[in-house]
Amino acid sequence: xxxxxxxxxxxxxxxxxxxxxxxxxxxxxxxxxxxxxxxxxxxxxxxxxxxxxxxxxxxxxxxxxxxxxxxxxxxxxxxxxxxxxxxxxxxxxxxxxxxxxxxxxxxxxxxxxxxxxxxxxxxxxxxxxxxxxxxxxxxxxxxxxxxxxxxxxxxxxxxxxxxxxxxxxxxxxxxxxxxxxxxxxxxxxxxxxxxxxxxxxxxxxxxxxxxxxxxxxxxxxxxxxxxxxxxxxxxxxxxxxxxxxxxxxxx
Amino acid sequence: xxxxxxxxxxxxxxxxxxxxxxxxxxxxxxxxxxxxxxxxxxxxxxxxxxxxxxxxxxxxxxxxxxxxxxxxxxxxxxxxxxxxxxxxxxxxxxxxxxxxxxxxxxxxxxxxxxxxxxxxxxxxxxxxxxxxxxxxxxxxxxxxxxxxxxxxxxxxxxxxxxxxxxxxxxxxxxxxxxxxxxxxxxxxxxxxxxxxxxxxxxxxxxxxxxxxxxxxxxxxxxxxxxxxxxxxxxxxxxxxxxxxxxxxxxxxxxxxxxxxxxxxxxxxxxxxxxxxxxxxxxxxxxxxxxxxxxxxxxxxxxxxxxxxxxxxxxxxxxxxxxxxxxxxxxxxxxxxxxxxxxxxxxxxxxxxxxxxxxxxxxxxxxxxxxxxxxxx
Numbered sequence: 120x121x122x123x124x125x126x127x128x129x130x131x132x133x134x135x136x137x138x139x140x141x142x143x144x145x146x147x148x149x150x151x152x153x154x155x156x157x158x159x160x161x162x163x164x165x166x167x168x169x170x171x172x173x174x175x176x177x178x179x180x181x182x183x184x185x186x187x188x189x190x191x192x193x194x195x196x197x198x199x200x201x202x203x204x205x206x207x208x209x210x211x212x213x214x215x216x217x218x219x220x221x222x223x224x225x226x227x228x229x230x231x232x233x234x235x236x237x238x239x240x241x242x243x244x245x246x247x248x249x250x251x252x253x254x255x256x257x258x259x260x261x262x263x264x265x266x267x268x269x270x271x272x273x274x275x276x277x278x279x280x281x282x283x284x285x286x287x288x289x290x291x292x293x294x295x296x297x298x299x300x301x302x303x304x305x306x307x308x309x310x311x312x313x314x315x316x317x318x319x320x321x322x323x324x325x326x327x328x329x330x331x332x333x334x335x336x337x338x339x340x341x342x343x344x345x346x347x348x349x350x351x352x353x354x355x356x357x358x359x360x361x362x363x364x365x366x367x368x369x370x
Numbered sequence: 371x372x373x374x375x376x377x378x379x380x381x382x383x384x385x386x387x388x389x390x391x392x393x394x395x396x397x398x399x400x401x402x403x404x405x406x407x408x409x410x411x412x413x414x415x416x417x418x419x420x421x422x423x424x425x426x427x428x429x430x431x432x433x434x435x436x437x438x439x440x441x442x443x444x445x446x447x448x449x450x451x452x453x454x455x456x457x458x459x460x461x462x463x464x465x466x467x468x469x470x471x472x473x474x475x476x477x478x479x480x481x482x483x484x485x486x487x488x489x490x491x492x493x494x495x496x497x498x499x500x501x502x503x504x505x506x507x508x509x510x511x512x513x514x515x516x517x518x519x520x521x522x523x524x525x526x527x528x529x530x531x532x533x534x535x536x537x538x539x540x541x542x543x544x545x546x547x548x549x550x551x552x553x554x555x556x557x558x559x560x561x562x563x564x565x566x567x568x569x570x571x572x573x574x575x576x577x578x579x580x581x582x583x584x585x586x587x588x589x590x591x592x593x594x595x596x597x598x599x600x601x602x603x604x605x606x607x608x609x610x611x612x613x614x615x616x617x618x619x620x621x622x623x624x625x626x627x628x629x630x631x632x633x634x635x636x637x638x639x640x641x642x643x644x645x646x647x648x649x650x651x652x653x654x655x656x657x658x659x660x661x662x663x664x665x666x667x668x669x670x671x672x673x674x675x676x677x678x679x680x681x682x683x684x685x686x687x688x689x690x691x692x693x694x695x696x697x698x699x700x701x702x703x704x705x706x707x708x709x710x711x712x713x714x715x716x717x718x719x720x721x722x723x724x725x726x727x728x729x730x731x732x733x734x735x736x737x738x739x740x741x742x743x744x745x746x
Contacts, residue, residue: 216711238400254473280430311462
């Protein structure tokens with residue numbers, strides 16, 4: 120594994136819904152093993168861009184490369200194989216409410232790896248332990264707190280040992296301690312497994328503490344204003360809007 | 371790539387070494403750890419469990435799982451662990467997995483209860499649900515009173531929209547089902563009546579059947595599946611999204627704002643839909659009588675008119691009104707009782723339809739007996 124090598128590349132990507140452009144002409148690269156933040160004000164199109172990156176929304180223009188392979192130009196079967204290398208944590212967790220936490224994690228293991236019930240449950244228990252939820256295997260999503268649901272959703276996203284984890288607003292709605300624990304979890308997962316982690320967020324503290332690289336999306340111009348280490352962008356960016364965002368508007 | 375292997379050896383007195391080699395992937399399944407666990411248990415004099423990953427090629431969660439299990443087992447029997455032979459990343463994951471102690475309440479979480487206790491709980495639950503229904507109906511009655519006095523919070527535009535949804539938009543499906551029911555009644559009756567040369571009485575059978583019972587019953591069943599289920603799903607989703615809590619915290623009664631307009635809309639529309647279904651059913655019967663049994667169209671309708679009177683029609687319409695109330699109350703009740711998950715919305719919807727149909731049939735039986743006693 121070569122950390123820092125280009126892993127995901129956005130080339131002239133324009134995303135939107137129908138005729139409505141949300142973001143246009145995006146060019147940036149996410150390195151292998153990076154923790155990468157897609158940041159910007161609310162409503163700028165961060166989650167829309169993530170939907171395009173994970174194969175849920177075809178970009179209006181441009182190409183998204185995984186390694187050397189353009190995702191949206193691949194045939195549907197190949198796209199399915201590529202998608203198995205992503206793990207996605209959705210903003211609200213999106214755990215299946217009729218299944219226990221262990222069943223939520225075991226489902227992809229059984230579907231894609233044909234594991235039997237017992238080994239699938241063992242792996243599910245391990246994944247729950249990794250996110251600090253050992254012993255909660257038989258709980259249902261409605262029986263645990265919001266922060267625990269987020270961690271369980273990360274455990275499900277990691278079920279198939281993905282190359283890339285996409286986390287949509289992982290810290291949103293969490294108390295500061297849960298948020299810090301989640302940040303630590305993300306860093307340790309990257310350090311231990313070398314997973315590339317893409318975080319969609321506007322939580323400054325998390326972005327500045329754990330992200331190696333970032334892109335800043337703007338609402339008014341509907342395009343990216345900056346790309347780079349978020350700490351450097353905060354201190355040295357020429358763009359006033361980027362600096363204001365990263366310093367919470369304080370000079 | 372060679373296959374994943376797990377070998378045991380004793381490099382020194384009291385030391386058990388677990389050697390992991392080859393390529394470990396989830397897709398190849400999980401190797402058994404039983405032999406290693408037995409070796410840990412069996413060696414009473416074990417002073418250390420160590421690992422050797424010198425010939426390890428690739429690894430994923432399958433190896434982490436094996437090492438995690440062995441580490442936990444070893445700790446549970448008090449054998450010290452030496453993880454230095456493992457890759458750094460894997461050690462990091464083990465630290466992460468063991469950073470938080472397992473949740474202790476898991477044993478008490480789903481206690482096994484004896485059969486009789488289960489029966490008792492179910493019985494208590496049944497009486498509680500009856501009490502809930504009565505409380506809900508009581509609440510709706512109070513809200514209805516408030517509405518009539520002009521003191522309820524609701525939006526008239528919502529009421530008109532719901533009236534349109536449950537009334538006009540239901541006409542196509544009510545037409546289709548009613549015409550088909552009329553056709554079926556006519557066919558079933560004709561087979562018997564034809565033997566006596568009494569084909570003309572098809573009109574009586576279809577007319578009375580539709581007007582007294584089938585028109586209201588079929589419309590109610592359609593509305594249970596269409597509107598009752600929609601009410602439960604809509605209110606259930608609002609419960610999940612905390613929209614109903616938001617109304618309560620603003621001091622707006624969800625019964626006033628959401629439930630009463632829905633019940634009122636369906637209760638108002640059901641008699642009209644029932645009347646429409648009666649006419650469609652008679653039309654379906656006429657289609658069979660006129661085209662297959664050579665009954666004149668004028669004759670058919672004259673016979674129908676002579677067979678039914680206003681009491682039959684109003685009796686049927688009253689049944690429609692009662693069924694409408696049942697469907698609306700069941701749908702709203704189940705929606706308001708809904709839990710806070712998407713699965714609960716499905717359960718509420720199913721329960722609304724089942725409750726409606728059960729109570730429609732019970733109400734039908736009771737009203738039929740009552741009409742008979744009153745000689746209607």
